[in-house]
Amino acid sequence: MKKIMIINGPNLNMLGKRKVEFYGQLTLDGLNQLIQKESKQLNFDVEFFQSNHEGAIIDCIHGLKDYDGLIINAGAFTHYSYAIADALEILDIPKIEVHLSNIHARDHFRHESVLAKCCVGQISGFKEDSYILALHALDRNFKK
Numbered sequence: 737m738k739k740i741m742i743i744n745g746p747n748l749n750m751l752g753k754r755k756v757e758f759y760g761q762l763t764l765d766g767l768n769q770l771i772q773k774e775s776k777q778l779n780f781d782v783e784f785f786q787s788n789h790e791g792a793i794i795d796c797i798h799g800l801k802d803y804d805g806l807i808i809n810a811g812a813f814t815h816y817s818y819a820i821a822d823a824l825e826i827l828d829i830p831k832i833e834v835h836l837s838n839i840h841a842r843d844h845f846r847h848e849s850v851l852a853k854c855c856v857g858q859i860s861g862f863k864e865d866s867y868i869l870a871l872h873a874l875d876r877n878f879k880k
Contacts, residue, residue, distance in 0.1 A: 738778075738805060742785070743786075762863075800827055805878070814850070830856050832874060833852055834858070
């Protein structure tokens with residue numbers, strides 16, 4: 737069984753309460769339940785971490801030595817956190833960056849991701865399905 741960490745960054749604890757046109761109506765708990773259900777079908781053991789603090793996210797990444805994959809939605813840190821990018825670069829497992837909204841169709845500052853170069857791929861714009869697609873992408877990556 738593959739062990740996967742799902743990291744959610746700032747303001748994702750407010751899902752269901754903010755800009756549902758971009759982020760959907762699911763709460764973070766609802767999103768985690770959806771991910772958990774899909775993960776079982778893929779024989780993944782998933783764990784979840786959410787923080788509004790950059791250092792806590794970096795500490796979590798540093799602690800992933802026994803994990804097989806990472807799905808990360810770093811929220812606004814995506815666009816400027818070179819510290820999170822450095823932590824991701826050190827981590828030698830498949831990593832997928834996800835976003836609920838299409839970051840390329842939003843504010844100009846959201847178009848750039850400093851994390852993308854550290855990940856095997858980026859999925860954005862499919863609301864909660866972005867995470868489901870990322871799970872399947874990791875599964876395919878493991879089968880190569």
